[in-house]
Amino acid sequence: MNIAWVLYTALGLYLVSAFCYLGSLRAGRTGFETAGRYFLVLGFLVHLFALVLRYFIAGYTPITNLHESLSFFALCMAGFFIFLRHAYKVESLGALFVPVLALMLVAALAAPAAIRPLPPVLRSYWLPIHTVFAFIGNAVFFSGFLVSIVYLFIERAIKKKRIRDVSGRFPSLETLDRINYKCMSYGFPLLTIGIITGSIWAEMAWGSYWSWDPKETWSLITWLMYAILIHNRLAIGWRGRKTAYMMIAAFVSVVVTFIGVNLFIGGLHAYI
Amino acid sequence: MHLIVLGLNHNTAPLDIREKLFISDEAAAGLLGELKAAGAGEAAVISTCNRTEVYVTGADRAASGRTVMDALAGRFGSADSLFAYTYLLSDEEAYRHLFLVASGLDSMVIGEPQILGQVKDAYRSASGSGAAGPFLDKVFNRAFQVAKRVRTETRIGYNPVSISAMAVELARKIFGDLQRKQILVVGAGEMCEIALKHFRKEGLGEVLVTNRTFGAAQQLAEQIIGTAHPFEAMADLLVRVDMVLSSTGSERPIIDKPTVMDAMKKRKRRPLFFIDIAVPRDVEPAVNDIGNVYLYDIDDLKELSQAHLSNRIEESRKAHAIVDEEVRKFSLWLGRLDMNPVIARIRERLDAIRDKELKKTLQKLKGADAETVRQLDLLTRSIVNKIVHPHLAALKEDGSPAVLELIKQLLLGEEDEKEVGDRDEGE
Numbered sequence: 167m168n169i170a171w172v173l174y175t176a177l178g179l180y181l182v183s184a185f186c187y188l189g190s191l192r193a194g195r196t197g198f199e200t201a202g203r204y205f206l207v208l209g210f211l212v213h214l215f216a217l218v219l220r221y222f223i224a225g226y227t228p229i230t231n232l233h234e235s236l237s238f239f240a241l242c243m244a245g246f247f248i249f250l251r252h253a254y255k256v257e258s259l260g261a262l263f264v265p266v267l268a269l270m271l272v273a274a275l276a277a278p279a280a281i282r283p284l285p286p287v288l289r290s291y292w293l294p295i296h297t298v299f300a301f302i303g304n305a306v307f308f309s310g311f312l313v314s315i316v317y318l319f320i321e322r323a324i325k326k327k328r329i330r331d332v333s334g335r336f337p338s339l340e341t342l343d344r345i346n347y348k349c350m351s352y353g354f355p356l357l358t359i360g361i362i363t364g365s366i367w368a369e370m371a372w373g374s375y376w377s378w379d380p381k382e383t384w385s386l387i388t389w390l391m392y393a394i395l396i397h398n399r400l401a402i403g404w405r406g407r408k409t410a411y412m413m414i415a416a417f418v419s420v421v422v423t424f425i426g427v428n429l430f431i432g433g434l435h436a437y438i
Numbered sequence: 439m440h441l442i443v444l445g446l447n448h449n450t451a452p453l454d455i456r457e458k459l460f461i462s463d464e465a466a467a468g469l470l471g472e473l474k475a476a477g478a479g480e481a482a483v484i485s486t487c488n489r490t491e492v493y494v495t496g497a498d499r500a501a502s503g504r505t506v507m508d509a510l511a512g513r514f515g516s517a518d519s520l521f522a523y524t525y526l527l528s529d530e531e532a533y534r535h536l537f538l539v540a541s542g543l544d545s546m547v548i549g550e551p552q553i554l555g556q557v558k559d560a561y562r563s564a565s566g567s568g569a570a571g572p573f574l575d576k577v578f579n580r581a582f583q584v585a586k587r588v589r590t591e592t593r594i595g596y597n598p599v600s601i602s603a604m605a606v607e608l609a610r611k612i613f614g615d616l617q618r619k620q621i622l623v624v625g626a627g628e629m630c631e632i633a634l635k636h637f638r639k640e641g642l643g644e645v646l647v648t649n650r651t652f653g654a655a656q657q658l659a660e661q662i663i664g665t666a667h668p669f670e671a672m673a674d675l676l677v678r679v680d681m682v683l684s685s686t687g688s689e690r691p692i693i694d695k696p697t698v699m700d701a702m703k704k705r706k707r708r709p710l711f712f713i714d715i716a717v718p719r720d721v722e723p724a725v726n727d728i729g730n731v732y733l734y735d736i737d738d739l740k741e742l743s744q745a746h747l748s749n750r751i752e753e754s755r756k757a758h759a760i761v762d763e764e765v766r767k768f769s770l771w772l773g774r775l776d777m778n779p780v781i782a783r784i785r786e787r788l789d790a791i792r793d794k795e796l797k798k799t800l801q802k803l804k805g806a807d808a809e810t811v812r813q814l815d816l817l818t819r820s821i822v823n824k825i826v827h828p829h830l831a832a833l834k835e836d837g838s839p840a841v842l843e844l845i846k847q848l849l850l851g852e853e854d855e856k857e858v859g860d861r862d863e864g865e
Contacts, residue, residue: 324611325726327738338614339709403706406730 169223172216173237173275179209180244180268187260191335199257206264210244213271217241224281227294229301231282236274238297242305243267250309254345258335262312292367299363303356304420307392310349311417314410317342321407343405346413350399354392361385384423391416439479439573440499442528443535444506445491448546451523453737457718459514461485462687463563469509470569476505480571482564482578484539486556487717487736488546493536495573499528533577534765540581541588543757546740547601549594554585576772584764591760594753601739602636605713608742609637609681612711612732616640622679623647624672624693625686626658629715633683634662646675650686676701681711684720691722698725715739777833777842784849788826792818 183205190198217238220228228234247263250256320336323329337345364382365375376382395412398404404412446459461469466483469492473481479495479502492510496502503526511520527535538544540557561578564570570578588594606616613619620643623630634645645664649655652668659666667675676682676698686692693712702710712733714721719735726733734742796818800811829845 320611324608324732327734327742329608329611329742338610339612341614403708405707406709408729 169216169219170275170279172212172219173271176209176213176216177268177271177275179205179212180240180264180271183209183260184264184268187258187264191258191261199260202260202264203251203257206244206260207248210241210248213237213241213244220281224284226284226289227297229293229297230284230288231277233274233277233279235301236270236277238301239305239308240267240270240274242302243270243308246302246305246309250345254337254341256337256341256345258337259313259316262316263309266312287371290367290371292363292370296360296363296367299356300360303353303360304424306349306353306356307413307417307420310346310353310413311420313342313345313349314413317346317410318407321410339406343409346409347399347405350392350395350413354389354396357385357389357392361389381423384419384426388416388419388423391419439495439497440502440529441493441495441532441573441577442499442502442506442526443491443493443532444503444510444524444526445484445489446520446523446525447489447491447544448737448740450525453717453719453735455523456488456490459485459490459510459520460487460717461490465513466560466563467567469513470564470567472509472512473505474569476509478502478505480574481569482560482574484557484560486553488740489539489544491539493532493574493577495571503528530765530769533580533768534761536577536581537584537761537764538758540585541757541761542585542594543588543754543761546737547743548754549757551589554582557585558582577768580764580768584761587764588757588760592753592756594757601715601736601743602633604739604743605633605683605715605734606636606640608732608734608739609711609713610640612709613680616642618643619680620644620646620678621681621683622675623658623662623664624682624684624720625649625688625716626654630683630685631658631662633685633713633715637681637683646679648672648675650688673697673701676710677704680709681713682721683713683715685714685716686720688716688720689718691718691720693721693725695722695724695728698731699728702728702731713739774834780842780846781830781833784826784829784845787850788822792822 183202186198186202186205190202217228220234229238243263244267247260247267251260316336317339320342321339324339364385368377368382369375391412395404395409395416398412399409446456448456451459461483462485466485469483470481473492473494479497481492481494484491484493492506494502494506496505507520507524514520535544536557540554542549542551542553545553557578561570561574565575609616609619616637617640621634621637623634623645626647626649645659645662646667647655647659647662647664648667648669648671649658650669652666655666655669658664672693676693682693684693698710707730709730709732712721712725712731714733714735717736721733721735723733723735725731796814799814800806803810806814826849829849832841833845
């Protein structure tokens with residue numbers, strides 16, 4: 167059970183980080199933010215260590231059931247936020263991102279975590295390739311979703327002239343919009359690779375590149391939505407509110423693909 | 439002599455009413471002339487984006503108020519609709535009001551310093567045109583002293599969050615870094631320059647200047663190191679810039695919704711931030727409904743900056759106490775000015791009595807030596823002073839009309855009182 171303890175340690179570090187970030191939002195002290203950042207990075211490293219540990223113990227890439235998926239997703243979120251923070255100096259977004267990813271890890275820990283023998287169909291070197299791309303892509307999209315919510319919230323406040331409701335520490339609209347654009351333009355190729363690798367794997371495992379199972383269909387819908395989003399931004403100059411709404415809608419499609427299909431619809435992908 | 443003030447401000451009237459009643463410098467000169475023709479005494483007009491106030495002096499408060507109301511109503515529609523938005527204050531209340539206004543205590547942003555300059559300008563133009571006379575001189579000059587005292591003795595004006603700073607703050611919320619942002623300055627007002635200075639600190643990109651008269655645009659552009667552009671190019675300019683700082687004297691909006699919608703399409707919906715510090719407004723309010731366009735007018739900015747001020751209640755209380763004290767002192771001083779002729783008359787009269795009685799006595803005391811005469815003179819003078827001093831002290835302590843009347847009766851007698859009274863009225 168030592169893996170679980172490592173994960174609990176990571177969760178503890180994430181929670182401390184989340185409290186630091188939330189505290190900095192209230193107190194407006196940069197000391198809290200710095201502490202939040204260190205705890206987040208520490209949590210990320212411990213979390214990564216837990217993943218590697220599980221990989222060696224289980225003998226396969228641990229992204230095969232709900233526990234592993236959520237845990238890996240939380241890890242991707244932590245990693246991507248550390249990148250965002252570094253690239254855009256959006257420290258204050260930690261007050262949203264870190265609590266959310268900590269909650270994800272809580273959900274992961276609540277799911278059955280026992281290591282079971284892998285179903286034969288998943289025993290393939292395509293497993294890490296396909297899932298890692300798909301998961302990182304989804305984590306990026308989820309980040310875009312969170313940023314869009316913050317964007318809509320701040321945009322509304324500025325438009326309605328209630329800006330005093332919003333802490334002055336949140337990033338500017340332009341920064342949020344730029345991050346949004348980055349999320350769609352990083353997430354889209356990742357999703358594309360995820361779909362292509364998945365389809366190659368499908369050909370090898372099931373003998374058909376594309377069999378229109380619900381997961382495949384929904385990932386195609388998701389892919390189309392992000393494609394439209396990127397096209398509209400580049401061609402017509404869609405940005406701001408519209409983009410934010412569309413990012414939220416597209417992420418709903420991601421959620422359906424990721425969880426909804428497995429839980430409610432079923433099909434070939436129903437491993438979780 | 440009474441002072442009355444009739445006016446409206448941001449507390450009593452919304453922006454669109456204030457816009458209608460805004461009185462430009464030229465219009466103020468006309469209004470002062472009208473008031474004079476209508477029989478008002480001295481007069482002055484203060485009109486800023488937050489207030490329009492007319493100060494007049496007169497013997498009859500009600501009549502003066504009516505004169506001003508008629509003059510304003512004649513310009514801006516019926517008097518009935520105006521009544522709902524205006525206040526009419528007289529004498530001490532009017533002094534207090536002017537002191538509060540000059541000190542920035544009646545401003546939307548408490549303690550803001552610009553208003554003092556505006557009141558000074560209003561006074562200068564009123565006295566320049568001969569509308570303000572000795573009485574308004576006294577009131578306004580005292581108001582300036584009070585404003586100075588409030589500023590030095592309280593922290594009310596200490597580092598106020600100015601509307602310019604607020605505009606910069608908002609721009610940062612929208613754009614983040616303002617390093618390479620371009621700003622378009624429309625109009626050549628002083629407010630524009632102040633606001634621009636704040637933006638400059640953030641390190642702007644190019645500053646574009648436009649004005650209805652191209653010459654003025656060129657002049658301002660030279661002054662603030664920008665580029666001048668013809669007013670007709672507005673539609674193209676809106677495509678180029680990120681922020682628009684507008685402060686023209688135009689009576690009607692100069693930037694309307696269709697123009698901005700068009701520009702937004704061409705600029706691929708990049709955000710556009712309008713800072714409209716003009717009164718009346720330069721940018722049609724409906725522009726704010728367009729996506730990715732943010733429009734803040736002067737009221738929005740002021741309300742925001744007000745919300746950012748904290749802990750000013752204590753300072754504000756101190757400042758009000760100063761104003762109250764100054765109003766009392768000023769009223770007393772004015773009263774004393776009124777009494778000066780009376781006091782002189784009393785002294786004259788008592789001196790005359792003393793002189794007469796002394797002469798009589800000296801006639802009886804033939805052959806008195808010089809020393810005796812000197813001693814007698816000192817004695818009588820000292821008696822008169824001793825008798826008159828408590829009366830004058832009482833007058834100075836409480837210069838109310840009742841006390842004045844009583845002392846006049848006691849020391850001057852009825853005939854003299856009439857005489858002095860006539861003289862007073864003649865003044």
